[in-house]
Each structure stands twice: as C-alpha cells, then as structure tokens.
Amino acid sequence: MPYIPHTPEDVQSMLDAIGVARIEDLFDEIPAHLKAGALEKLPDGLTEMEVTALMAARARQDESAVCFIGAGAYEHHIPAAVWEIATRGEYYTAYTPYQAEASQGTLQTIYEYQSMIAHLTGMDVSNASVYDGASGLSEAVLMALRANRKSKASRVLMPAAVHPLYRRATRDIVTNQGVTIEEVPFCNERGITLLESLAPYAGEDYAALVIAQPNFFGCLEDVDALTDWAHANNMLVIAVVNPTSLALLKPPGEWGSGGVDIVVGEGQPLGVPLSSGGPYFGFMCCKQQHVRQMPGRIIGRTVDMDGKPGFALTLQAREQHIRRSKATSNICTNQGLAMTAATIYMSLLGADGLASVAGHCHANTNLLADKLCAIKGVKRRFSSATFHEVVIELPQSANLTLKALAAKNILGGYSLAPAYGFDNAMLVCATEVRTQDEIEQYAAALAEVLA
Amino acid sequence: MSNIPAELRYAKSHEWVRLEHDGTAYVGISEHAQDAMGDLVYVELPEVGQTVAVADETGVVESVKAASDIYAPVSGEIIAVNEALNDTPELVNQDCYGDGWLYQIKLADKADLDGLLSAEDYAAQLEEDA
Amino acid sequence: MNREAQLIFEVSKAGRRAYSQAPKPVADDKLNDLPAALRRQSKPLLPEVSELQVVRHYTNLSSKNFAIDKQFYPLGSCTMKYNPRGANRAAMLPGFLKRHPLAPESHSQGYLACLFELQEFLKEVTGMKGVSLTPMAGAQGEFAGVAMIRAYHEARNDHERTEILVPEAAHGTNPATAVMCGYKVREVPVNDDGDVDLEALKAACGPQTAGLMMTNPSTCGVFERQVEAIAKAVHEAGGLLYYDGANLNAILGKVRPGDMGFDVIHMNLHKTFATPHGGGGPGAGPVGVSERLKPFLPTPIVGQDGDSYRWLTDADLPQTIGHLSAFMGNAGVLLRAYYYARALGREGMLRVGEYSSLAANYMLKRLQQVGYTAAYPDRRASHEFILTLAKEAKAFDVSAMDVAKRLLDYNQHAPTTYFPLLVPECLLIEPTETETKEALDEFIDAMARILEEARENPELVKGAPYSQPVRRLDDVRAARELNLVFRPGASA
Structure with missing residues (x-):
C-alpha cells in the first residue's frame, strides 16, 4: 500500500473509535449496485525503482535529437x-x-x-x-x-x-x-x-x-x-x-x-x-x-x-x-x-543577463539562416527585420524535408504548410544553447537532404 | 436595529431612494446593506447619461469578501454619480444616507416609487430575513 | 525597513551580477539589423544580485510557507496528500524535459506511451469511455466539459437549451464556467441532510436545461444518495450530467462516475493523483466522457496504431471542441500522475477511497467527542466533513476564521473556512489517506485545546496567529491602496 501509513492496529483502533466493524461499512450510504468492480484493467503496483526504470527508458527514447524548433517554445539554458x-x-x-x-x-x-x-x-x-x-x-x-x-x-x-x-x-x-x-x-x-x-x-x-x-x-x-x-x-x-x-x-x-x-x-x-x-x-x-x-x-x-x-x-x-x-x-x-x-530565473539573469540571452538567440538564428540560405534554392521567405526566429523557404516540401532531417536526428523547424498553406516554408530558431557545430551540422544535413 | 430614515423609499435589494423637489432622486444603499458587506474597498458606478430601467444593474459595491450588484430602484437617466467614492469608498460605510450616496437619477416615471417599500415595510422585511 | 520581508529588489545593487548564469554579452554589431525605433531605450528594472543572494533569498522565502512536506494540511476539497518525490524526479528526466512540444511523433514515442497508458488508466478508474488529458486545471476541465455539453446539443440542432443547473453548495467555478460557456445558471437548493432537494431539481428541469453540474460526494462532505434519481430527472429533460471531480479521492476504487450515470467528468490530478499544488498550480484537469460525447473531446489526444502512438488530430475528431492551450496542456503534471498511477496500481487504487474515508470518519467522531458540532451529524463522512462553529461564534464571539488562525500556532494548517457558503461558520476538513493516526490525533488535540481557549480566553484565539512571520494582514488596505508592483521610492 504505497503512501498509506497505517498498521493493522491503527486501522482497528480507528474503526473502534468510529464504531464500525469494517472499512466497507463507511460506504453503507452508497447503493450497493453502484460499487466498483476490481478495476481489472489496471496493472499491478510498482516500486519506486521499477517505475523510475520504466519511465527512464521511455524518456531516453525521446532524447536523441538536436532541436531547431521554436514556434512558441524555446530551449534555453536554465541555471x-x-x-x-x-x-x-x-x-x-x-x-x-x-x-x-x-x-x-x-x-x-x-x-x-x-x-x-x-x-x-x-x-x-x-x-x-x-x-x-x-x-x-x-x-x-x-x-x-x-x-x-x-x-x-x-x-x-x-x-x-x-x-x-x-x-x-x-x-x-x-x-x-x-x-x-x-x-x-x-x-x-x-x-x-x-x-x-x-x-x-x-x-x-x-x-x-x-x-x-x-x-x-x-x-x-x-x-x-x-x-x-x-x-x-x-x-x-x-x-x-x-x-x-x-x-x-x-x-x-x-x-x-x-x-x-x-x-x-x-x-x-x-x-x-x-x-x-x-x-x-x-x-x-x-x-x-x-x-x-x-x-x-x-x-x-x-x-x-x-x-x-x-x-x-x-x-x-x-x-x-x-x-x-x-x-x-x-x-x-x-x-x-x-x-x-x-x-528565480529573472533574478539570476538580471536585465543584462537577459539581454545577453536575447542577443545570442538573435545572433545564432541569423547565423543559422545565413548558413541555410547559402544552400542553393534556400532563402528567407520574408523581407522584414526579424528577431530570434525566421521563416526559411525551401525548394521542396517542408513536411518532407523535416521528416528527412528528423531521420538524421535533427528537428529542423516547424512547417508552415498546415497553418498557412506555404508548402515549402518552415520556421527555424537557434537559441543560445545551439552551438556553432550544431548549426553547421544542420546546414550540412539540409544540403544532403536537398541534394 | 439599523438606521432606516423614514423619509426614504427602499428596494427589496437594499437600495434607498430620496426624491428631490426637482423630480430627480438620489440613490444609495441602506445601512443594513453596508453593514452586511463590511469595509467597502471599491464602488463601481454607472455612467452619467445612461438610461436605466427598474432592476437594471447600475454598479457594484465590493468589500474584501463580497461583491454585490446595485440594482436601479427606479427608471430614468443617470445625471450624476458620486465621484468621491472612486478614492474613498469608505464614505458608504461612514455615511450611507448622506455623503455615501451613489448616483442621482432623473426619474422617468414617478409611479416607480410606488413599487418601493416604506421605511416601515423595509424594517419589517429585515426583521423577516433575520 | 523590516528585513524579514525585504524584497529581492531591496537587496539589489547597481552593477552587481551573477556572471556565470547568462552567456557572455554578444557584440553590438550582431544586433545592428534590429531597427532602432523598435529597440528598448532603458533597461527593465530587474534585480542586480549575486547567485548566492538569489539562492538565499528564495530559500528563506520558501521557509515561510506551510507545506505538506512540513505540516498536516487538512484543507477540505483540496486533497493535500503526499506528493511522491519519485514522481518529480521521473517527470524531470532529461528526455522528458528537453522534448519540444512540436517534436515529430518519431521522436516522442516514450512520452506518448506514458500518456496513452494514463488515458487508459483514467478510463478504468472512472468508468468513462473516452479521456482527454489536455485541460490544464480543474476549472479548464470544467470548461471543456460544459463546452462539450454545448457542442452535443448543437450537433443535434437543439438550440433551446440555455441553462445549466448547479446545486447551491457548488464550488464557485461551476457557475463561473457555465457563464464562460455562454450559459445561464440556475441554482438548486440543498436539503438539511446535505442531499440535493430532488423535488426542486425536478421542477427546475425542462427543455431549457442543457445540463447539471454536480460534485459527488458533494461539497457538504457527504455522498449524494439520490444520484441515480437526479441523473434520471436530468436525462429525461434532455440534459446531460456533469461530474465535478473535486472529491474523486473519496470514492476512488469504490464507485465510478461512469456507473453513476454521468456523461462527462473532470478529474483534478493535483488532488486525486498526488501531483503537487505548487503554491497554487500548475494542476491538470483531464476530462472523461460517455460514449455519446466522445466525438467532442478536446484535442490533442494520444491514439495507438499497432505498436506506435500518434496524436489524434481534428481529422480524427472533426467535431472536437478544439484546443485549450497552445500545445498539450500541463504535460509534466501528467507524467507525475502517470508515475503515481503506476506506483499504486490496481491494489493501491482500490484503497485510496477506503483509507481517505477511514481517516475522515475517525476525525469526525473524535472531534465530536471533544465538543465540536458536525454540520451533518447523521451522515457518514466522505473523505472530508464539515464542522459548524455557529454555537461557539454566538457563545464566545470566536469565529471559524479565528479557530483556523489559531491552528497555525499549533503548527497545523487550517482547514478550509467558510465553504460551502450555506453552512454558517464552517470548517471543511480533509485529512487524506497518507497521514498517520498520530498526525490526526495531534490535530484533534490542538482543536480540543483551542475549544478550551475559546471558552476561557477568547481574545487569545481572536488575536491569532502569533507564531507566523506576520500576524493577520490588513486586507482592506491591500484592496483600497493597491500596491501590486514594487517601484523604487514608492512607500511600502
């Protein structure tokens, strides 16, 4: 019984104090035919070691890729x-x-x-x-x-x-x-x-x-x-x-x-x-x-x-x-x-630290965009100034390209096909945690996919 | 026993009305109502120029533990609101029949007053509710 | 200046920084492409402090809280049970934390497997036919539930239903939710024994009834014995039945909402499934539905195709009420609930309702013995119960709030006070299944002593607490002289 602390003596003395013979008697106001069965579809309980091992294996399944997706959720360093x-x-x-x-x-x-x-x-x-x-x-x-x-x-x-x-x-x-x-x-x-x-x-x-x-x-x-x-x-x-x-x-x-x-x-x-x-x-x-x-x-x-x-x-x-x-x-x-x-994060970073984070995100995303746009047929989709995130136009389907990149463990961005019908466009982002190596790997992988 | 001035008319929802000679009326909430609310922290007033029917919502009085709508006891046009309540809502607690008035209304139909309670009837209602 | 309540801004000093916490500044020329007119001119006022100052400040602040990890916390209707540490560690595994919400399914199978299984577990323990995990709190679960009721009636071209019925003892969220979904609210009275007034309910049902929202066991801390008759009355009027899962802990493993006739429910995982309350959130409020409401469930939902998992989209559920957040709701909370469900398993789940009810009934009996008055003395307690201090308020001028505050001096968190509103001077007490008998006894002893104090020295109780970082706060000043944001130079 995980998390229930009572010894059999505790239970008995509580039942005695209430004046009932069994715990079941506490539910005597509930119509009998409404009582639940044995919940047979639930598995047996596990110890902390067992659940942790199970969930750790599940977590590892999802862990391998390098992420260049932003679109409203951003990977930053967390102190x-x-x-x-x-x-x-x-x-x-x-x-x-x-x-x-x-x-x-x-x-x-x-x-x-x-x-x-x-x-x-x-x-x-x-x-x-x-x-x-x-x-x-x-x-x-x-x-x-x-x-x-x-x-x-x-x-x-x-x-x-x-x-x-x-x-x-x-x-x-x-x-x-x-x-x-x-x-x-x-x-x-x-x-x-x-x-x-x-x-x-x-x-x-x-x-x-x-x-x-x-x-x-x-x-x-x-x-x-x-x-x-x-x-x-x-x-x-x-x-x-x-x-x-x-x-x-x-x-x-x-x-x-x-x-x-x-x-x-x-x-x-x-x-x-x-x-x-x-x-x-x-x-x-x-x-x-x-x-x-x-x-x-x-x-x-x-x-x-x-x-x-x-x-x-x-x-x-x-x-x-x-x-x-x-x-x-x-x-x-x-x-x-x-x-x-x-x-706590804002206290640790302060205004200057936050400005550094923002600056690196911006610089890294520009670097990424420049590297990607050096590939033939790849360009920025819009002409406006951007911050932190940019839409890249590909010479082919963004959905297919992203799938091919994912096979190389690169999550290359967010496709604009479903929301905007821009079949060849994707939104990319490189925050301060993305290294120059990772950005170059991405560019190389994209070049391969498009080749 | 709470103070219920004899010269005023009262709504069941605890607003009072004081008819003036010029056909306008002042509206506020009764001592019983302000006492039940406790220390008021905010009063939301209607807009001047707004036309209201009997029982329309014409604002809210708010304490830390409750908020209560103010219903128009009579129909007509709002011609003034008690601006002092914006900064000092406690005036309603201190002097609900005087400086703590809420708004002034130009009556559309004096017959509306007949639908309201006399001080005596209002006192009886409070007695009943207690 | 009172140092104990010093703000992080007040320990700040111009020019101080926690240097290792942020990347080194970028060169200005990397920012040249940002148009000058769109740039910030002056720095935001954020603290300038060292790493140690931050750690010390927030560690000290945390120590001013009561918490389950420190004290017995019998808040009625809140289910403050133990939050397993293992659940926190598992949910914060790097593979879970780093997964982007828009990552492709190929890189999400581990996460999706956990969620799919959680959906199945919740169906089994509630007896519902479909589950969506996505609502981010109980109130959002309620919203999803009532929105589904609306979608159901509209899909049948039944546009006359404008009203949601709510028992008068209901949580304030029920009427607030009904209004957010575009409905009018009609309240139904509750009898002296805590059950809904069935005749009044029947009279209130009609072609305008979209549904009834109810909690069972109710907010009165008792099981609604006429639940089937209520279901029948509402269903015969063409309305649907909504189950507010606030008190699911009372019946977990004993009775299933689906078997009681409910069409749609929400569960508070931060109550029943032991995920943390976090000082006010995040929670999670999954919804479960009967067969006829399945097409309307909010998305996303996890589906299974052979050995792999995938998101069900609007294409799978064209009648869905849609999305309630940008992504998947409070995913990390769901993982903690999944851990809890796996740790308990079948045999653990069957015991939750039993042992939470045992603790509550024991406390009720003992507190009556020491002289307190039960609001519903002829009823079994569910997982919680209500005491009314109307008698003490009259005799000693000591209110339920005074008793609640005095309990803090005995290192006991106060029960819920003044809810439900229809019981005067009430304390709603919920001990949960995870407290030892010794902990329950300590609380009972403290309550007994406070009752003596109320008799002999009521001023002592009325002035409590004395042992906390502050005494009773001036709520009126807080509301009249709003000070919501620190501004240097402004008075505190």
Missing part, C-alpha cells in the same frame, strides 16, 4: 538554482496562499514576480500568471470586451501573423460566448501586418486589436503605428510578446503614444523547460485602469495588525470563489511553480 529551489517542498507542496500568514513565501514570490513582469513589459500591473500564452490570449480577448466601454461589439481584430496555435485556442475558447474573431491578413512579401490591411476596419466597432511582437514568423511589426491606429479607432490593444525579446525590444507599455492596454505572452522562455508543452505559464499585465477586469490571482503588499509589511491576495471580489457566475473568469489557479522558477 541549476532555478529548479532546485522551485522544487523545494516548501514551494512544491504548498497550496494556494489562502491562509496568508502561513504563505508569506509564496505570496512575496508572486509579488516579486508581478513586479519583474510589469517592469519587463513596461506595464502598470501584472497578475500572478494564467495557464499558458495561448489561453492567456483568450482571457485577454474576453477582458478587452469587458474593459472597452466604448465598444458594444463582441468582436476583435486578430492578425493572421499571430501564432496559429494561439489563434486556434483563442477561437475555441471564446466562441462559446459568441465572440467573433476577425482575421487581418499579412503582407505576403514582408510578413508583417500593414496599416493598409487594417484600413477597411477604420471606424468600425471592434473591442480590440491584437499585435504580436515579434509575430509568429519572427518578423518585427511596426508596433507604434499599429497601436496608434487602434487607439484612434477606439480599440484597445492586446500585445502578445516573447519575454526574452523584451530585454532588447521596446516594451508594449511604450508602444505608440499611449502604450498598449493588455499584454500577454508565454512565460516558458524564462527558466521553464520545454517539457512537451507544459507546465508553462502565461503572463498577463495591463494598465492600472483595467485591473478590475483582469482575471486570475493578484497579490498586494500591505501591513499586518502590528504594522509589519506583508503580502495578501487582493481584489478577490473579481474571482470565482466570491463572484461565482459574474467572475472575470473561472480560473482559480496560477501556474505557481513555473512562475516561481521564472522569478
């Missing part, structure tokens, strides 16, 4: 201290900090996280995180509908250059409430969203415009012009950003003349491993005036009854446990552990 501390039992096995006096560790960590993310994005306030970047975008869309009092419409503008998996999750979540997402095309030559593509929507009632920087293609949007256009048309602006990029790129709080209204993004690059897609965390910030429309947990700094500084959950009246059917969202968790890891 040893990050997860050694985040998985301390005191963080790992604590619950949501509802008993503030016994949760100051978690509460202060969240406050520090909120502070770091707000400074990184240039925004007034942050929440304690949501599930991931994509679901965070859906929350941002619903939030914009609540926050934009000038708009009566239940619709937003979403550039097609926003991550296709984000667009899909957002659509699948918000359409249940009858929200419409209008897609704005991108420039086929430059890979960015042009003002002229927005012109047809000028003067129309949309609650918000979404702007991704860099966009899914790694291309840099003219964020100032887009932000000002949206505000001039009574729309709020939702920025979707890569947090690593913000060490070098203009933060959304400074876009255009007034800054954006809501910022979301995938926090994974800040010290969270790829781990097959999760747990990651979505970060979410906004202007002060919209804070009561923000979903999720928020921590405030206050004092205790002796005047000593401390931290507590605040603005809880927005949340489901108080507001029930009128809550800003049904969300009750944040991604606490991943968020804790990110807080």
Whole structure:
C-alpha cells in the first residue's frame, strides 16, 4: 500500500473509535449496485525503482535529437538554482496562499514576480500568471470586451501573423460566448501586418486589436503605428510578446503614444523547460485602469495588525470563489511553480543577463539562416527585420524535408504548410544553447537532404 | 436595529431612494446593506447619461469578501454619480444616507416609487430575513 | 525597513551580477539589423544580485510557507496528500524535459506511451469511455466539459437549451464556467441532510436545461444518495450530467462516475493523483466522457496504431471542441500522475477511497467527542466533513476564521473556512489517506485545546496567529491602496 501509513492496529483502533466493524461499512450510504468492480484493467503496483526504470527508458527514447524548433517554445539554458529551489517542498507542496500568514513565501514570490513582469513589459500591473500564452490570449480577448466601454461589439481584430496555435485556442475558447474573431491578413512579401490591411476596419466597432511582437514568423511589426491606429479607432490593444525579446525590444507599455492596454505572452522562455508543452505559464499585465477586469490571482503588499509589511491576495471580489457566475473568469489557479522558477530565473539573469540571452538567440538564428540560405534554392521567405526566429523557404516540401532531417536526428523547424498553406516554408530558431557545430551540422544535413 | 430614515423609499435589494423637489432622486444603499458587506474597498458606478430601467444593474459595491450588484430602484437617466467614492469608498460605510450616496437619477416615471417599500415595510422585511 | 520581508529588489545593487548564469554579452554589431525605433531605450528594472543572494533569498522565502512536506494540511476539497518525490524526479528526466512540444511523433514515442497508458488508466478508474488529458486545471476541465455539453446539443440542432443547473453548495467555478460557456445558471437548493432537494431539481428541469453540474460526494462532505434519481430527472429533460471531480479521492476504487450515470467528468490530478499544488498550480484537469460525447473531446489526444502512438488530430475528431492551450496542456503534471498511477496500481487504487474515508470518519467522531458540532451529524463522512462553529461564534464571539488562525500556532494548517457558503461558520476538513493516526490525533488535540481557549480566553484565539512571520494582514488596505508592483521610492 504505497503512501498509506497505517498498521493493522491503527486501522482497528480507528474503526473502534468510529464504531464500525469494517472499512466497507463507511460506504453503507452508497447503493450497493453502484460499487466498483476490481478495476481489472489496471496493472499491478510498482516500486519506486521499477517505475523510475520504466519511465527512464521511455524518456531516453525521446532524447536523441538536436532541436531547431521554436514556434512558441524555446530551449534555453536554465541555471541549476532555478529548479532546485522551485522544487523545494516548501514551494512544491504548498497550496494556494489562502491562509496568508502561513504563505508569506509564496505570496512575496508572486509579488516579486508581478513586479519583474510589469517592469519587463513596461506595464502598470501584472497578475500572478494564467495557464499558458495561448489561453492567456483568450482571457485577454474576453477582458478587452469587458474593459472597452466604448465598444458594444463582441468582436476583435486578430492578425493572421499571430501564432496559429494561439489563434486556434483563442477561437475555441471564446466562441462559446459568441465572440467573433476577425482575421487581418499579412503582407505576403514582408510578413508583417500593414496599416493598409487594417484600413477597411477604420471606424468600425471592434473591442480590440491584437499585435504580436515579434509575430509568429519572427518578423518585427511596426508596433507604434499599429497601436496608434487602434487607439484612434477606439480599440484597445492586446500585445502578445516573447519575454526574452523584451530585454532588447521596446516594451508594449511604450508602444505608440499611449502604450498598449493588455499584454500577454508565454512565460516558458524564462527558466521553464520545454517539457512537451507544459507546465508553462502565461503572463498577463495591463494598465492600472483595467485591473478590475483582469482575471486570475493578484497579490498586494500591505501591513499586518502590528504594522509589519506583508503580502495578501487582493481584489478577490473579481474571482470565482466570491463572484461565482459574474467572475472575470473561472480560473482559480496560477501556474505557481513555473512562475516561481521564472522569478528565480529573472533574478539570476538580471536585465543584462537577459539581454545577453536575447542577443545570442538573435545572433545564432541569423547565423543559422545565413548558413541555410547559402544552400542553393534556400532563402528567407520574408523581407522584414526579424528577431530570434525566421521563416526559411525551401525548394521542396517542408513536411518532407523535416521528416528527412528528423531521420538524421535533427528537428529542423516547424512547417508552415498546415497553418498557412506555404508548402515549402518552415520556421527555424537557434537559441543560445545551439552551438556553432550544431548549426553547421544542420546546414550540412539540409544540403544532403536537398541534394 | 439599523438606521432606516423614514423619509426614504427602499428596494427589496437594499437600495434607498430620496426624491428631490426637482423630480430627480438620489440613490444609495441602506445601512443594513453596508453593514452586511463590511469595509467597502471599491464602488463601481454607472455612467452619467445612461438610461436605466427598474432592476437594471447600475454598479457594484465590493468589500474584501463580497461583491454585490446595485440594482436601479427606479427608471430614468443617470445625471450624476458620486465621484468621491472612486478614492474613498469608505464614505458608504461612514455615511450611507448622506455623503455615501451613489448616483442621482432623473426619474422617468414617478409611479416607480410606488413599487418601493416604506421605511416601515423595509424594517419589517429585515426583521423577516433575520 | 523590516528585513524579514525585504524584497529581492531591496537587496539589489547597481552593477552587481551573477556572471556565470547568462552567456557572455554578444557584440553590438550582431544586433545592428534590429531597427532602432523598435529597440528598448532603458533597461527593465530587474534585480542586480549575486547567485548566492538569489539562492538565499528564495530559500528563506520558501521557509515561510506551510507545506505538506512540513505540516498536516487538512484543507477540505483540496486533497493535500503526499506528493511522491519519485514522481518529480521521473517527470524531470532529461528526455522528458528537453522534448519540444512540436517534436515529430518519431521522436516522442516514450512520452506518448506514458500518456496513452494514463488515458487508459483514467478510463478504468472512472468508468468513462473516452479521456482527454489536455485541460490544464480543474476549472479548464470544467470548461471543456460544459463546452462539450454545448457542442452535443448543437450537433443535434437543439438550440433551446440555455441553462445549466448547479446545486447551491457548488464550488464557485461551476457557475463561473457555465457563464464562460455562454450559459445561464440556475441554482438548486440543498436539503438539511446535505442531499440535493430532488423535488426542486425536478421542477427546475425542462427543455431549457442543457445540463447539471454536480460534485459527488458533494461539497457538504457527504455522498449524494439520490444520484441515480437526479441523473434520471436530468436525462429525461434532455440534459446531460456533469461530474465535478473535486472529491474523486473519496470514492476512488469504490464507485465510478461512469456507473453513476454521468456523461462527462473532470478529474483534478493535483488532488486525486498526488501531483503537487505548487503554491497554487500548475494542476491538470483531464476530462472523461460517455460514449455519446466522445466525438467532442478536446484535442490533442494520444491514439495507438499497432505498436506506435500518434496524436489524434481534428481529422480524427472533426467535431472536437478544439484546443485549450497552445500545445498539450500541463504535460509534466501528467507524467507525475502517470508515475503515481503506476506506483499504486490496481491494489493501491482500490484503497485510496477506503483509507481517505477511514481517516475522515475517525476525525469526525473524535472531534465530536471533544465538543465540536458536525454540520451533518447523521451522515457518514466522505473523505472530508464539515464542522459548524455557529454555537461557539454566538457563545464566545470566536469565529471559524479565528479557530483556523489559531491552528497555525499549533503548527497545523487550517482547514478550509467558510465553504460551502450555506453552512454558517464552517470548517471543511480533509485529512487524506497518507497521514498517520498520530498526525490526526495531534490535530484533534490542538482543536480540543483551542475549544478550551475559546471558552476561557477568547481574545487569545481572536488575536491569532502569533507564531507566523506576520500576524493577520490588513486586507482592506491591500484592496483600497493597491500596491501590486514594487517601484523604487514608492512607500511600502
């Protein structure tokens, strides 16, 4: 009986105290015909040694390749201290900090996280995180509908250059409430969203415009012009950003003349491993005036009854446990552990360290793109400036090329065939962990595949 | 026993209405309501110029442990809101029938007042609910 | 300045760095292609600290938390059982951590095998016919479940169903979820014995009923005895039945939601399958469905083709409600749950409900003996139970919150307070199957002493806690004078 500590004497004395003969008697309120059978399809239990060996063998099966895929999840170096501390039992096995006096560790960590993310994005306030970047975008869309009092419409503008998996999750979540997402095309030559593509929507009632920087293609949007256009048309602006990029790129709080209204993004690059897609965390910030429309947990700094500084959950009246059917969202968790890891990561790196990481990612990706484009028939798909990630056009099917590369244990990128119908295009990325050797191996392998 | 001024009319949902000579009325929440909420930390007010019907949602009062909608006790146009509550929501706790008023409304139909409770009836309702 | 609550920003010093933690800076000319107008002008305010300072700061902060690894943590409705360390190590094996979510299936077979088996295990323990692991928390599982109910009715061209029924004792997420899925909520009353008011439920059912969301054992800590009659009433009205798996730990191995007539369920793996709560997340909220809802399951799901595994896509499930995240949800949490399922196996799984119920019923009986009042004295406890302190509140002016805070001084985490809302001054207590009898007894002893204190010196209880890093916090100030972000120079 793993994890059940009772000796037969313990069990007997508890049964005696209750006044029943057998454990089964505790279930006498349940109709007998509803009782479960023997769960025959479950295997026998295993010891720690046995499960570990089984899972280690499974993990090794997936381990061999070198990864040049980005597309929203990035392999970065994670300092040893990050997860050694985040998985301390005191963080790992604590619950949501509802008993503030016994949760100051978690509460202060969240406050520090909120502070770091707000400074990184240039925004007034942050929440304690949501599930991931994509679901965070859906929350941002619903939030914009609540926050934009000038708009009566239940619709937003979403550039097609926003991550296709984000667009899909957002659509699948918000359409249940009858929200419409209008897609704005991108420039086929430059890979960015042009003002002229927005012109047809000028003067129309949309609650918000979404702007991704860099966009899914790694291309840099003219964020100032887009932000000002949206505000001039009574729309709020939702920025979707890569947090690593913000060490070098203009933060959304400074876009255009007034800054954006809501910022979301995938926090994974800040010290969270790829781990097959999760747990990651979505970060979410906004202007002060919209804070009561923000979903999720928020921590405030206050004092205790002796005047000593401390931290507590605040603005809880927005949340489901108080507001029930009128809550800003049904969300009750944040991604606490991943968020804790990110807080430690940002502390260890600081602004300069994060800028180094961003710089290396950018330089490595440019190096990779240059090496790949030296191969005949291979070129950059778009002409815009890029950051950290780039679309490469091949002389043949991207799907087939990536399959051939995978056979050589190189995960060469993400095909743009399914989402955009660009059959020969793929998105590639080389973060700071990719070495020059690995980049050259990739180029050599691609040359072989295309030969 | 909570304070229930005799000259006001009350909604079952604990709003009060004070009719002015010019045909407008002030709206607030009763002492019983503010007491049940505890220390208010935020009051969301309607927009000036908004036209509302009886029982429409016209804002929210919020404490650290609860949030409660404010329903329009009468129909009409909102002509003023108590801006002071933006920074000092505690005025509702301190003086719910005076400085803690919520908004002023231009009545569309005085007959709406007939649907409201007198101080006596409201006191009886509180008694019943207790 | 109070040093104990010093922020990492306040130990920061301009020019200090943890040099070995980041790569060396790149040459400026490598960044020349970034347009100047799009570059950041001033550095973000992040701490400037050494590696040791960071390690010490967050280690010290962590020590201010109560945690399962340190204390008994009987939070009702949260299932704070032991989180096996082996599960953490296994989920953090390099092969799992380095796998990119968009890696091809050829390089994902080990991971997919674990997930496929977990899907099968969850089907078996719940009696459901299909499972999707992808929802990232209980609330997202609820969302997926209600979205499937909506998709089901719409696929049948039944557009008149606008309402979700919810018992009044339900978790706040239930009504919040129904609204996120575009439904109106109608609450159904609960009887004095903790069961749903069946007649009121029948009266509430009609052609407008899309479904009923319920927890069983309910949030009142008792098994809903009329569950079959409830299922019948809702099904006859054309509605579907949603099972909130918040309390699945109570019946794991004893009763299966699928056998009780539920059409769709979510499970909280961070409760029932012992994955960590992590100070508030990440969780995982897989959904299970009956045969008729299988086409609507959220993607991705793992399928099996002969000896190999593959992702089922929208092509396999054209009626899916779609994706709820960018990738696969909280994959690492699923691996921890997989570890737990393998470690327990059949015989372990059969005992979870039994021993969690044994502990709860034992504590209930003992706490009644020391003078506390059970909210449902004539009922068996499930894996949790409710005490009501209405009597003590009246006699000594000591509230459930006061007792909860005083427990912290006895090094016991407080139970859940003031939930469910319909029981006045309540404590919802859930001991779980992994605590020793000695741990349960210590808690009972502490409760007995607090009751004495409440009688003899109520001010002592009302002022608690005294032993923690801070005393009771000023929530009103926290909400009125919002301070959510550290800004240098601003007052604390």
